[in-house]
Amino acid sequence: MTFDExxxxxxxxRNYRQDPVSQELITEMINESTLAPNAGNEQPWKFIVINNQAVMKRISDESKRNILARIAANPDDYASRYKTILEKEGYNVFYNAPCLVMILGPARLRNIYADCTLAAAYFMLAAASRGLGTCWVNLGRAIEDQEMLTELGVPDDCDIIAPIALGYPTQIPPVPKRKPPEILKIID
Ligand SMILES: Cc1cc2nc3c(=O)[nH]c(=O)nc-3n(C[C@H](O)[C@H](O)[C@H](O)COP(=O)(O)O)c2cc1C
Structure with missing residues (x-):
């Protein structure tokens, strides 16, 4: 596969086959994601792998409930645009993927969002290079239930930055239309 491909x-x-993804492959992809640039080479990212769809469904339900409560409290919330879909009982934010990989890190670190996002980008490309599909699902990171956070192994001082659904795609969608980039200035 060329870089362009x-x-x-x-x-x-957003459509996955039910075949599991081997832990060997997931570990390889996590290793590749740690080649991402990161502030001070501190590599503060951490990973949680969930291969259990019942657990993923509970995370989906918890996150939907909390986002809907946020929207009810503030109708101007950015997530309001997803209200109708979030209200659908059958809507699983992880699209019934067989696996979820969460990238997280210590909330106190100034660059944690950038570091984990870059690892997530590398992870998603590593998955694509193996014919796997991914979707970064922000609608799945609103976990507030302390018991659930403990069960998932999320350390108290960490924020979940990138919940990534993972699995073999039933099909790879076409590239959604991109706007031309706004190059504001080229200074020679
Ligand atoms: C920070 C972030 C949050 C996202 N959250 C969601 C989400 O909750 N649900 C979803 O279906 N897609 C989500 N996406 C995927 C975007 O919708 C997707 O990247 C965009 O539509 C462009 O499509 P592409 O990834 O195929 O290029 C998210 C992507 C990013 C980077």
Missing amino acids: LLGSRRSV
Whole structure:
């Protein structure tokens, strides 16, 4: 696969086959994601792998409930645009993928969002290079239930930055239309 082909095949996948993804592959992809640039080479990212769809459904339900409560408290919340879909009982924010990989890190670190996001980008490309599909699912990170956080192994001082659904795609969607980039100035 050329780099262009890889960029084209890394799409947000919302339809998954039910075949599991081997832990060996997941570990390889996590290793590759740690080649991402990161502030001070501190590599503060941490990973949680969930291969259990019942647990993923509970995370989906918890997150939907909390986002809907946030929208009820503040109708101007950014997530209001997803209200109708979030209200659907059958809507699983992880699209019934067989696996979820969460990238998280210590909330106190100034660059934690950038570091984990770069690891997530590398992870999603590593998955695409193996014919796997991913989708970064922000609608799945609103976990407030302390018992659930403990069960998932999320340390108290960490924020979940990137919940990534993972699995073999039933099909790879076309590239959603991109706007031309706004190059504000080229200074020679
Ligand atoms: C920070 C972030 C949050 C996202 N959250 C969601 C989400 O909750 N649900 C979803 O279906 N897609 C989510 N996406 C995927 C975007 O919708 C997707 O990247 C965008 O539509 C472009 O499509 P592409 O990834 O195929 O290029 C998210 C992507 C990013 C980077």
